[in-house]
Amino acid sequence: MAGSHIGLIGLGAMGTGIATSIARSGISLSINDSDDARLNSINNSPLLHKDTSETIIAECDLILFCVPSATQIDQLLSGSSLKSGSCVIDLTSSDPRITQKRAVRLxxxxxxxxxxxxxxxxxxxxAAGTLTLMVGGDKQILENHKEVLSSFANQIFYIGEAGKGQLMKLFHNAVCHGNFLLLSEICIKGEHYGLDLAQMIEVFNCSNARSYISEKRFPDHILSGTFDGRSTPSNLKKDLSLLDDLLKIDGVEESYLSHSLRLLNMLDTKFENDDFMLIYPQLKQILKK
Structure with missing residues (x-):
């Protein structure tokens, strides 16, 4: 990667942490975000250079996209021409079918x-540089860019051809989100029958019922009263809906995903962009009726 020009577009919570980790590893990076406030609030570093998205796409050898959806990537790419031999890294959780088509087109x-x-x-x-990445595409291209990816990820899994990384993430998120919604529903019912939430979580964490959700999410973000999981119900809906659609194409009409989506669809849409840890008190109000 020596001498390569690297760019990152998208400085939300994830993108800002990634940019900071890349710079901390000593790699120079051009950055951009459509929100000037985000762009101007990122930590000053001599290795982070603000630039336009058009310039990053046209001039960089490696372009990382950390934006909300595949649609935004396609919109940004449609207005600029990539360098021959350059590489786009799509860090979104998106429809793998769109990703496969884009890989062929590029x-x-x-x-x-x-x-x-x-x-x-x-x-x-x-921000800590400890992400796990699930990668789809050409394995040699992955090897070519591992130095940059390793600056913000300590686990990198090659899953297979284009789209397979995002497909793996959809199944991963189905487990995470489904687990969170299942545990929320069970704990709400337990509280209804007079059980103490903190004690339920403590028992689960000392037994076979423990999970990342019970060990980290509930103690750190719900029992603590902070409700700061740093994602939103709309993101959960997007991820579960994508996989649900793929399963329905294969004839799977009903799955636990369907139940998870029903729970999410019970929520008032005005809360869709609030922190997703607030799903627990919202569901508690709904399910007790």
Missing amino acids: LAENNAHQLDAAMSGGAKGA
């Missing part, structure tokens, strides 16, 4: 490569 039209590198570990992991 190679045919620009002689450019793409990796889908879906993330797990949240904003804290991005």
